[in-house]
Amino acid sequence: MKYLVHISRLLVGVLFIISGLIKLNDPLGFSYKLQEYFSTEVLNMPFLEPYALAISVFVVVFEVVLGVFLLIGYKPKFTAWSLLLMIVFFTFLTFYSAYFDKVKDCGCFGDALKLTPWESFTKDIILLFFVLILFIGVKHIKPLFSKLPTTVFALLSFILCLWFGYHVLMHLPSKDFRAYKIGDNILENMKIPDDAPKAIQEFTWTFNVNGEEKEFVTNGSYPQVEGDYVGVKTKLIKEGYEPPILDFSIENENGDVTEEILQTENLIMIVSYNLDTAEKEGLAKIKAFSDEAIKKGYTVIGMTSSGDEAKQRIKNEYKLNFDFYLCDEKALKTVVRSNPGALEIDAGTVKQKKHWNDFEELILEELPNAKPNLDFDLKAELDEIYKLDQGVREIYFAQTKEDKDAIAESLNLPIQEEALGYMKIWNEVDSINLVKVEKIIKEHGYPGKSKVGEPTNETVWYVIQHSPKIAEYLPMIKEAAANGDLGKNLVAMMEDRYLMQTGKEQIYGTQGTTLGRDANNPINIIWPIKNSKDVNKLRVEVGFNETVESYGKRLYGDDFVFKNYTLKEVKLLDKDNTWIQGLLKDIN
Structure with missing residues (x-):
């Protein structure tokens, strides 16, 4: 019996220390597992969920300490009783999750070693056997040292466990076993090989x-x-092959953009699985850190499971200059054990990962596309102008009154009883935006890419394009494009609109109109082009990636057939349109 106790003592002690240290390395991860056990779907003890982290720390520290106590022979009876109670508790949990198929992974070894519920239960039954041997043969457990050194050793192990637990909670796990660790490629970890075994x-x-x-x-x-x-x-x-990452996705209002985002180079991903429960001190640190990253040329995005209201509230409250995308809460808790936390990702590969306490330790190089002179206050002002500029147009094209009202409400615009009321608001918004933009131009010149970044550098262009002052500002727009602060395609669009508004042929085929709007058979056309033979070549030169024929179909539908009308034909086709007739009064 004596030798059996010694073998059991060594086996159980080492196993408890290893298992406990793995969980102590990631107490947050174990707390998430406990929350799963406490949920209404499993043990139906939701009142314990808020205390999951405290229980997690207590359990894992106690597990390690018990292993140490057993090996050094400190308080044998207390240790044996504690080991028995703990293993009975763990055996019950693993049996419950296995038999009722409630929790797929018990979390016994954290993310270092995944065990199925029945494997975990089998492991606990074997451990229970050895613990019972220790319980029965407790008289054979003798201290390795005299009383004082044994007591000091036991106390030191307890203090070190508490320190280590606090350290990883205030930073990140010392060893990352998850599929989002530094050096891993998230895209690759989501793939299923062609030759992988099927379920x-x-x-x-x-x-x-x-x-x-x-x-x-x-x-x-x-x-x-x-x-x-x-x-x-x-x-x-x-079971078939399961990739290391199963439930990770990135979504916005346009749908799933996971692959597009993860293929981005020099990406800073700021993660907050729940913005309402995020550490306020951590949220406050995001502003300076993210602004520095943007200035140095990085693409910055936020990731959260919170709703649109929370996203906008946090963005406004902390004056953040990036947008939040949607992701599953459980997945984000796995990505980084911090709320908030941050990662540097390059084409899907995790380069750096930090707790919010360590944001300043992230090494951010100045990239070739750095914008050190970025004016974030001006950018924020222009973003609001753009939001209204596009928003009033979304209201106009919305199909139902409910949709129109919803968009108006999101923009803090007054709800209108009649569609005509929204047209009035459209005109008012355009007028107000023009006043704001002219003031900005007077103070800053054209606020281009180097000053406000992309796509904010297009805001002033949009407002002028929608105003009666194109002729006045077209030279400035051309100069901005020549300086690299604006796309040449936008200059082409404004030039075409100016030519159309002055009754002349356009150059790039970017402007269309509808003739005979009040007739039974209105005609959608691309406004007459000066050199239709070479128009597609000209379009390529200024950055358009589609032909005028394809552009026409995108504007008016797949049935549209491009024809280059003359100005005279346009005048004859819409004799009742005073605007057309006024533009083309000199055309005979």
Whole structure:
């Protein structure tokens, strides 16, 4: 018995220390697992969820300390009783999760070693056997040292465990075992190899055959049975390959943009799984850190599971100059054990990862596209102008009154009873925006890419394009493009609009109109082009990536057929349009 106790003492002590240290390395991760156990779907003890972190720290520290106590022989009876109670508790949890299929991974070894519920239960049964040997043969557990050194050693182990737990909570786990660790490529960890083993499932189909229900088992194919289908049950026979990352996605109002974002080079991803529960001190540090990153040429995005209201509130409250994207909360908790936290990602590969306490330790190089003179206050002002400029147009094109009202409400514009009221607001917004933009131009000149970044550098262009002052500001727009502060394609669009508004042929084919709006058969056209033969070549030269024919279909639908009308033809086709007739009064 004595030797069996010694073997059990060594085995249980080492295993408890290793298991405890792995969890102590990531107490937040273990607390998330406890929250899963405490949830209404599992143990139905939601009142314990707010205390999950405290319970997590207590359990893992106690687990390590018990292992140390057992090895050095400190307070054998207390240690044996504690080990027995703890292993009984763990055995119950693993049996419950395995039998009822509630929790897929017990978290016994954190993210370092994934065990199925039944594997975890088997492990705990074996441990329980050895702990019972220790409990029965407790008299054979003798201290390795005299009383004072043993007591000091026990106390030191407790203090060191507390310090280590506090350290990783205030920073990040010392060893990252997750699929988002530094050096891993997130995109690669999401892929399933072509030759990966597939899951094997058994399908039990139930049919009513001649008034009697019969079952037919297949591997997935629909059985050829003369009868009425009743139902089907599936059973997993053998699990297939699962990639390290299963539930990570990046979404915005346009849908899933995961691949597009992760392929971005020099990306700073600021993660807050829940903005409402994020550390206020951490949120306050984001502003300076993210602004520095943007100035140095990095693309900065936020990631959260919070709703639009929380995103906008936090963005306004902390004056943040980046947008938040949507992601699953559980996935974000796995990405970084900090709320908020930050990662540097380059084409999907994690380069750096930091807790909010360590944001200043992130090394940010000055990239070739750095914008050291970025004016964030001016950028914020222009972003609001752009939001209104585009918003009033979204209201106009919205199909239902409910949609129009919803957009107006999101822009803090008054709800209108009639569509005509929104047209009035459109004109008012354009007039107010023009006044603001002219003031900005007077103070700053054209606020281009180097001063406000992209796409904010286009805001002034939009406002002028939608104003009656194109002729006045077109030279400035051309100069901004020549300096690299604005795209040449935008200059082309403004030049074409100016030519159309002065009754002349356009150059690049960017402007269209509808003739005979009040007639039964209105005609959608591209405004007459001066040199239609070479127009697509000219379009390429200024940065357009589609032909005038394709552009016309995008404007007016797939049935649109491009024809280059003359100014005279346009005048004749819409004799009742005073605007057209006024523009082309000199055309005969």
